Amino acid sequence: MRPTTVQRVKKILFQPGLYGLLAVAMATPVSGWAAAWTQAWGKVLATASITGFGFYVWIDPQTANNINNCPKYLEAAVLAQPAAEFFMTYSNGVPSESQKVTITQLSLAVSTGQLVKIYSGSCNNYGNYNSLDGVSLKPN
Known part of the structure; x- marks a missing residue:
């Protein structure tokens, strides 16, 4: 019985398959953690803390979308211009430690002009605004 010799497969043969896989991944609609x-x-644009209640954040509406299809996504009544509004409800009337970190990050963004991305998992407890569940500051 003769041993079978298998030739090595070179990297060049894998490239079209890799490019095809990458193209499919990029064409797939956003889902999961990235969707929020x-x-x-x-x-x-502005922030406001309501004692015993929660924390509002208004950002440039050109950069945000109505993530959860909440009815009060764009609010022009508070600011002189339309803005995407997000709301974080305080637990037991006071912000938790993680909420304090989020508030500090947003205050820093307001004072320095640093850009942010906001994570919103649902409409807030009252169903009106996109919830404010997390924030990411743009690195310099």
């Missing part, structure tokens, strides 16, 4: 982030880095 704002679509682009945006400027924080």
Whole structure:
């Protein structure tokens, strides 16, 4: 019985398959964890803390989308211009430690003009605004 010799497969043969896999991955619609982030880095236009209640954030509407199809996505009543509005409800009337970190990051973004992306998993407890569940500051 003769031993079968198998030739080595070179990397060049894998490249078309790799490019095809990459093209399919890029064409797949956004889903999972990425779906709940704002679509682009945006400027924080204003913030407001309501004692015993929660924290509002308004960002540039050109960079955010109505992630959860909440009815009060764009709010022009508070600011002189339309803005994408997000709301974080305080637990037990006071912000938790993680909420304090988020508030600090957003305050830093307002004071320095740093851009942010906001994570929103649902409409807030009252169903009106996109919830504010996380924030990411754009690295310099």
